[in-house]
Amino acid sequence: MLALYLRDVKLGIRAGGGALVGIIFFLAVVAVVPFGVGPDLNLLARIGPAILWIAALLSVLLGLDRLFQADREDGSLDLLLIAGDRHMSALTIFVKCLAHWTASVAPLVIATPLLGLFMNMEPDAIGAAALTLLVGTPAITFIGAAGAAVAVALPRGGQLVSVLVLPLAIPVLIFGVSASYGAVTDPAPFLPPFLILTALTLFFAVIGPLGAALALKWGTD
Template sequence: MWALYRRDVLLSVRAGGGALVGLLFFLSVVAVVPFGVGPDLVLLARIGPAMVWIAVLLSTLIGLDRMFRAERDDGSLDILKMRDEPLVLIVLVKCLAHWTGYVLPLVILSPAMGLLMNIGPAGLGAAFVTLLVGSPAITFIGAAGAAIA
């Protein structure tokens, strides 16, 4: 299981792995919102945490289609299904690797992006903690959609 986790994390951060695309998308969404809303700093502070959450959600969706694609394409998905470990454990490991490679960098970068939205220190901390706790749910729910697609 450790080898599967390590392999998936390394695949996500390599060139063409998609984690960088999600990160750049996150940066662009958060950077563009202040231009669309205008110079009202109070409004930006009020909608900032929600915009950071939405940007993380959309950025996470970019990488979900790659969660099972490589294994399906090269046939190793069949080998993973024939292993002695339960399939649920394999999917859990792949979800954790996806969260580590794709979503955790977004969560770590979210306080810095919150500063662009004029979010106060309490709001930055709350947004960071809720993203840290809630973003694995996005990955697990998205894994069901990725498996079906």
């Protein structure tokens, strides 16, 4: 599993510049917001956490179609699926999701403090946004695994992944933004929505790979 993780991280970094494309898209979404809302720095600081979360969500959705596509094209996906039973396949997909998150999504979290300064956010707000993204974005990746597994065998299925994943990712977005605001806004609490966000990530870490394994199995039968 460690070898699979390292292999997928290397492929994710090399193939198609996935991480770089995600960061550029993340930056582009955040950069255009001041042009839309005007030069009001207080307004930018107030909506900053929500904008960072929306930009991160869209950036993650942008790269989900690459989760299984390369393995499908070279045949290695079939080998991984027949190497074990359903639970082993789910564990394999879990590792692939972690590798995809490391290569394509973690750079977005690292870039969050810089973009938070661009949005005139306070240090506490920047820290809360980065922490919630660190905890919440894996949930989107695990949800995306199921969507990518459904769409991988379909013609132009990459366009379908975002449609399938976005509705399921809305709760993650809601509690991520709520926790970010709770860290800097009284009397809004930080801990309850943050714990719910953590629970969502743990829940989808189990359900997502299992659903993806079933979808891939049905797709190859």
